[in-house]
Amino acid sequence: MHVLLDNADLFLEGFAGSVRLTVASTLLALLLGVALAACRVSPVPLLRALSATAVRLLCSTPLTVLFFGVTLGLPVLGLTSLGYFSLAVLTLGAYSGAFLCEALRSGVNTVDTSQAEAGRGLGLSPVQVAWLIVLPQAARTALSPARSIIVTLAKNSALAGGFSVPELFGAEKALLERGYAVGVVFLWVTLAYLLLIALISGVFLVVERRLAVPC
Amino acid sequence: MLSPRPSPLFEVPGQRARRRHSLYTMLTAAAALLVGVLVLVRLSGAGQFTAALWEPFTYEGVQRRILTGVVDTLTAFALAAVLSLLLGLLLAGGTLARHRPVRVTATTVVAFLRAVPVLILVFTLYNLTALRLLLDRTGTTLSGHLGDAGTWAAVHVTDVTLWALVLGVALHNGAVQADILRSGIRAVPRGQVEAAHALGMSRTQTAWSVVLPQAVRAMLPSIVAQLAVTLKDTSLGFIIMYEELLYVGKLLAQNIATPRGYPYLPVLFVVGLLYVAMCLAISALARRLARRSTRAPNVSRDPEESRR
Numbered sequence: 001m002h003v004l005l006d007n008a009d010l011f012l013e014g015f016a017g018s019v020r021l022t023v024a025s026t027l028l029a030l031l032l033g034v035a036l037a038a039c040r041v042s043p044v045p046l047l048r049a050l051s052a053t054a055v056r057l058l059c060s061t062p063l064t065v066l067f068f069g070v071t072l073g074l075p076v077l078g079l080t081s082l083g084y085f086s087l088a089v090l091t092l093g094a095y096s097g098a099f100l101c102e103a104l105r106s107g108v109n110t111v112d113t114s115q116a117e118a119g120r121g122l123g124l125s126p127v128q129v130a131w132l133i134v135l136p137q138a139a140r141t142a143l144s145p146a147r148s149i150i151v152t153l154a155k156n157s158a159l160a161g162g163f164s165v166p167e168l169f170g171a172e173k174a175l176l177e178r179g180y181a182v183g184v185v186f187l188w189v190t191l192a193y194l195l196l197i198a199l200i201s202g203v204f205l206v207v208e209r210r211l212a213v214p215c
Numbered sequence: 216m217l218s219p220r221p222s223p224l225f226e227v228p229g230q231r232a233r234r235r236h237s238l239y240t241m242l243t244a245a246a247a248l249l250v251g252v253l254v255l256v257r258l259s260g261a262g263q264f265t266a267a268l269w270e271p272f273t274y275e276g277v278q279r280r281i282l283t284g285v286v287d288t289l290t291a292f293a294l295a296a297v298l299s300l301l302l303g304l305l306l307a308g309g310t311l312a313r314h315r316p317v318r319v320t321a322t323t324v325v326a327f328l329r330a331v332p333v334l335i336l337v338f339t340l341y342n343l344t345a346l347r348l349l350l351d352r353t354g355t356t357l358s359g360h361l362g363d364a365g366t367w368a369a370v371h372v373t374d375v376t377l378w379a380l381v382l383g384v385a386l387h388n389g390a391v392q393a394d395i396l397r398s399g400i401r402a403v404p405r406g407q408v409e410a411a412h413a414l415g416m417s418r419t420q421t422a423w424s425v426v427l428p429q430a431v432r433a434m435l436p437s438i439v440a441q442l443a444v445t446l447k448d449t450s451l452g453f454i455i456m457y458e459e460l461l462y463v464g465k466l467l468a469q470n471i472a473t474p475r476g477y478p479y480l481p482v483l484f485v486v487g488l489l490y491v492a493m494c495l496a497i498s499a500l501a502r503r504l505a506r507r508s509t510r511a512p513n514v515s516r517d518p519e520e521s522r523r
Contacts, residue, residue, distance in 0.1 A: 043225045043232070044239045050247060060443070060494035062450035064461055065487045072479050076261045077254060108224070116224055130224055155332035162334070162454050169334060176342055186339040190331050197330055 003184050007175060014171030015192050021088060021157040021167055022196065026150055028093025033100025038130070040105050051101070058098035063156055067091050067163055088160035096153040100146060107142030108134060140211050147204040154196050168192050258480075267473040268481050277467060284463030285489060291380050291449045291459060296442055298385035303392025308422070310397055321393075328390035333448050337383030341455040346382075347375055376457035384448045388441060395437045399430035436505035443497040450490065460486055 004011060039051035058066070070091045074082060082090075111134050119129040161169030168189050175185045228236055258264065271277045309321025328336075340346055354369035361368065403426050411421040431438070452459040458466075464486035468479045 041224055043228060044236050044243060046240045046243045046247075050243065056495070057491065060447075060491050060498060061487055062447040062461070062490055062494075064450040064453055065483070065490055068461075068483050069487060072483060076263065076480060077257045120226070126225055134224055155330075158332035158334040159451075159454075169332070169338070172335065172338065182339055182342045182344070186335070189335055190327075193332060193335070194330050 003175070003180050004188050007171075007178075010171050010174055011188065011192065013166055014168040014189075015196070017165060017167035017170070018154065018157055018192070018196060019199075021085070021092065021160055021165065022150075022154045022200070024085075024089045025092035025096060025153055025157065028089060029096035029100050029149075029153065032093060032097030033104055034135075036097060036101035037104035037108065040101060041108050041130075043126075055098045055101050058095055059102070061095075063091070063095055063159055064162075066095055067159060070094075071163060084160075084164045088157070088163060088165045092153055092157055092160070095156070096149055099149045099152075100142075103142040103145035103149060104138055106145075107138035107140070110141045111137045136211070140213075143204065143208055143211065147201065150200055150204075151197050154200060155193065262475045263480050265475045267475045268478040271467075271471045271473070271478060272481070272485065277471075280463055280467055281460070281485070281489075284458065284460035284486075287457070287463075288446075288449055288452075288459040288493075291377060291384070291452060291457065292446045294377075294381040295384040295388065295449060296445050298381065299388035299392055299445060300438075302385060302389025303396050306390060306393035307396035307400065310393065311400060313418075325390045325393050328386050329394070331387070333383055333387045334451050334454060336386055337380055337451050337455060340383050341375065341379035343379075346379065350375055350378060374457075376452065376455050379455055380449060380452040380457045380459075384445060384451070388445045388448065391441055391444075392438060395434050395441060396430060399434035399437075400426055402433055403429045436501045439497060439501035439504055443494050443501070446493060446497060447490070460489060 036051050036055060039047040040055070042048060061069075067088070071084075071087050074087065074090070115133055115137065116129050119133040120126075124132065157167060158169040161167050161171075161173065172185055172189045176182060226232075262268070306321050306325050309317055310325060312318050312321065350373040354373040357365040357372070358369040359365065407425055407429065408421055411425040416425070449459055450461045453461045453465070456462060464482045468477050468482040471478055
């Protein structure tokens with residue numbers, strides 16, 4: 001217990017860092033996931049192909065490699081003003097966005113064709129059909145894979161600690177350097193991650209209730 | 216395109232829609248081209264395409280070093296894959312066990328292992344004194360009993376970084392494989408088990424020769440897809456300095472000083488390409504397996520039960 005209390009500041013900073021990383025990356029991933037999924041189901045073949053290629057590339061690159069690509073590549077491309085935090089968010093957001101796109105796309109595939117037909121029959125434009133009719137229904141099916149993607153994102157955010165962003169993995173490293181027993185530190189860090197995951201699951205539970213079809 | 220309607224969102228385009236779509240196609244192509252050209256210009260402006268940076272890849276020593284990185288990545292992957300599948304089997308069996316304590320323990324272990332980031336697992340194992348002591352003792356025993364061959368084995372087989380990586384990755388992926396297997400086992404129709412019991416098979420026999428083959432067959436695409444994740448996870452060995460592909464790449468880039476600086480991006484490009492190629496090979500296998508299992512007529516399934 002005293003490991004936690006004596007280093008409360010380190011733990012709090014680490015936990016806050018992990019939460020910030022997770023929230024920021026989730027927002028980016030959602031934006032990117034919806035955009036990629038929109039391209040993926042669009043009637044324009046080139047957009048579909050580009051989105052499919054991007055998703056496949058992102059999904060089959062190890063996150064560590066992607067981290068290096070972003071942290072070394074973006075400065076060369078001229079984006080030199082980005083800090084470690086922004087670079088980590090970009091990496092995590094892009095990686096998880098690709099997986100979210102896949103979840104959304106399979107969600108879209110479960111929406112009955114007649115739904116879109118009915119929408120068109122009511123005179124809605126293609127964008128309105130996509131946004132008002134298909135997306136809400138697709139989101140409902142995509143919710144449970146999305147939750148596991150976001151939970152994975154929270155766990156993956158540990159990697160940012162290897163790239164100088166203060167979060168829980170960084171806290172573990174610092175504590176081991178201060179000479180605490182590995183097992184104890186591991187248990188507390190794990191507990192912090194469990195808490196983070198519980199928070200995410202809680203948010204998803206609320207969203208699920210909101211989106212549920214009232215019966 | 217294979218199917219005229221890739222999504223339920225739109226009708227088969229008519230003439231006007233087709234004209235509009237070709238306009239969108241041209242706009243997309245222009246935008247993509249612009250971004251591509253911009254990136255290339257920036258990269259070449261930073262001198263990333265100069266021969267000096269790419270020449271090292273023609274050296275035999277560099278090529279051999281990258282190859283050893285690939286081999287070490289594949290070694291860690293093979294060990295982690297086998298261990299994770301065994302663990303998955305064990306844990307899946309545990310979560311479906313008849314005895315409540317076994318079931319509760321296995322379920323807790325799976326939930327716990329799935330909640331911890333792989334990186335934290337790997338890093339903790341790497342710093343675990345017990346693991347080091349165990350490996351040290353194994354090493355001494357090996358070199359004591361086997362002479363020169365033992366010494367070689369002691370150096371190569373008792374590497375802490377290798378085992379911390381393999382165990383960490385295997386523990387996490389094993390828990391995931393357990394969940395995959397469990398849902399596969401759940402999907403086997405009850406009639407199969409009842410029939411096996413009626414034939415006088417014991418519970419173990421039923422599990423091994425009736426339930427498991429069907430569960431594995433149904434879940435094979437997911438199992439193989441998870442193996443691709445296992446392969447990607449081995450790149451975390453970089454953090455504990457296991458000499459896998461990514462770490463080798465970093466060492467290479469650091470040690471090659473060219474007149475144009477260190478070839479970080481070219482090395483990363485090559486390393487990334489190798490990873491993507493390995494992953495895509497595994498995913499292609501998963502897709503092929505998925506296609507095969509949906510195409511094959513499933514004679515074993517009771518029509519009453521599959522409708523549920």
